[in-house]
Amino acid sequence: MAHHTIKSPVVLVNLKCYQESVGHGAHRIAQAAQEVAEESGVSIALAPMYMDIHPIKHHFGIPVFAQHFDPISPGAHTGRIPLTAIKTAGAVGSLINHSEYRLSIADIETNVQALRNEGMISCVCSNNVATTSAVATLGPDYVAIEPPELIGGKISVAEANPEIITGSVQAALKANPDVKVLTGAGIHSGKCVKTAVDLGTVGVLLASSVVKAEDPGAVLRDLVSLL
Numbered sequence: 397m398a399h400h401t402i403k404s405p406v407v408l409v410n411l412k413c414y415q416e417s418v419g420h421g422a423h424r425i426a427q428a429a430q431e432v433a434e435e436s437g438v439s440i441a442l443a444p445m446y447m448d449i450h451p452i453k454h455h456f457g458i459p460v461f462a463q464h465f466d467p468i469s470p471g472a473h474t475g476r477i478p479l480t481a482i483k484t485a486g487a488v489g490s491l492i493n494h495s496e497y498r499l500s501i502a503d504i505e506t507n508v509q510a511l512r513n514e515g516m517i518s519c520v521c522s523n524n525v526a527t528t529s530a531v532a533t534l535g536p537d538y539v540a541i542e543p544p545e546l547i548g549g550k551i552s553v554a555e556a557n558p559e560i561i562t563g564s565v566q567a568a569l570k571a572n573p574d575v576k577v578l579t580g581a582g583i584h585s586g587k588c589v590k591t592a593v594d595l596g597t598v599g600v601l602l603a604s605s606v607v608k609a610e611d612p613g614a615v616l617r618d619l620v621s622l623l
């Protein structure tokens with residue numbers, strides 16, 4: 397089975413569970429993402445809430461990720477989401493172990509393997525260099541380095557802690573040369589994205605600067621402006 401891939405550099409926008417991401421809000425951001433991706437040639441992917449995976453996949457030509465799925469096989473579970481559900485809805489991949497939805501290392505391994513088996517893209521989030529090294533050995537497509545204290549803030553990790561980015565890139569490559577690293581937390585401008593790429597990562601994972609913007613398209617245009 398062919399493995400889904402996304403051309404670098406990548407801007408992956410996690411819509412989280414913000415009020416601005418619900419229903420029409422998600423479509424508004426997807427429309428902006430599609431326009432800016434077409435104009436700029438930069439890959440822009442979205443990770444919406446579960447119920448928006450299928451509509452966004454159906455209406456827009458951008459890659460769609462899940463924010464999470466459960467490390468379970470289909471069966472007698474209630475209120476959970478197996479991989480087959482996000483795949484059938486049209487997701488090309490999923491975040492795993494986001495700072496706001498941590499998993500055990502065993503469950504991270506299960507989910508990375510499950511995505512690989514389906515030809516889908518795995519993006520495992522990590523909080524520091526040691527975690528980056530540990531999860532990179534599991535062979536995900538991406539590791540996103542996100543210091544939790546900078547998530548949702550106005551100071552980007554690219555400005556506040558460039559060492560954690562370079563350290564993560566080195567640790568990931570040492571553990572597994574095929575793993576690509578994304579920079580996350582507080583990313584809000586083209587300068588942040590440029591710094592992230594200059595430090596050796598292949599793009600960014602971000603949320604609030606786009607989701608909470610009055611004009612998400614204007615922010616996305618700025619984010620890709622120096623690539």
Ligand SMILES: O=C[C@H](O)COP(=O)(O)O
Nearest residue numbers: 410547548582602603604
């Ligand atoms: O998934 C996205 C990250 O948690 C970063 O969020 P943020 O851009 O709001 O800091």
